[in-house]
Amino acid sequence: MWTAILLGTLGVYLLKLVGLCVPKSVLEQPQVQQASALLPVALLAALVAVQTFATGHDLVLDARAAGFAVALVAALLRAPFLLVVALGAGTAAVLRLIT
Amino acid sequence: MSTTGTIADRSWPRARTAVLRDAVGVGVAVGALGLSFGALSVLAGFSVAQTCALSLLMFSGASQFAVVGVLGAGGGALTGAATATLLGVRNSLYGLNLASLLRLRGVRRLVGAHLVLDESSAMATARDDPREARLAFWATGISVFVLWNIATLGGALGAHVLPDPEALGLDVAAPAAFVALLLPRLRGRRLWALAVAAAGLALVMVPLLPAGTPVLVAGLTAIVAAFAARRAGGR
Structure with a gap:
């Protein structure tokens, strides 16, 4: 686990530093701009899907999906960040309590 | 010109207060998420020390949740580190936008780089006045760093006290937070x-x-x- 922590830390820090050091011309390339706009969208979407619907190698539909759906609606309605998180977690908690 | 200078100087204390108040507000909001990060990380099998190391050293929410999520699901160290790093690519773009504003050199640049975040970048670029923008970057970065790390420690220690974190829906906190981060993009x-x-x-x-x-x-x-x-x- 320390390997993942330290390698990931190094990667994340160097990327932060690169932005402050690299000449503008490189990062203003359209491909670089596009990739940095697209990467977080694709990775976060994939991460959310896996965290919500996967248990090990199985796809499951449980209280997480309901909590996620409520959080999605709240986020679409531009609810504040904390409210989105609280509604998502709260929905899953209530469902688990009554089932 | 002298007139605008006077107006800017007179409004500076007020602007400074507003910037600092916003910085603390953002820190508190992020801190609440830090609590759930600390708890989830320990539940995924990380030690309290490893959890705190992630928040102190990696200090990038989405990347940290990715490491914990990937390894917690049984993934390898390299996959976890690679996913975290790729999620950090956006920080480079923030850095580019901040570089001309902050004009950092030497040690200040090395320290400032650690504070390049979604929050500090957003707060800095939202300010038109360069002096306010610089203050917003440092104040937000430091506020988030302090509160995120305190909250991480609290969540990590609390994870052992909680009877059953799934009963509280804590496993949905991360995806819900990501959706809130993702939608504006x-x-x-x-x-x-x-x-x-x-x-x-x-x-x-x-x-x-x-x-x-x-x-x-x-x-x-x-x-x-x-x-x-x-x-x-x-x-």
């Missing part, structure tokens, strides 16, 4: 299509690929497809 049909494609691909790959890799593979595949589609579209 989804401007236009193309980005929505990318997000849906990446999510769908990841789910298709869950039964097929080793644990932890679907997120990485699906994310990268979706990006390549997006570039190919754009080229085919004639742009």
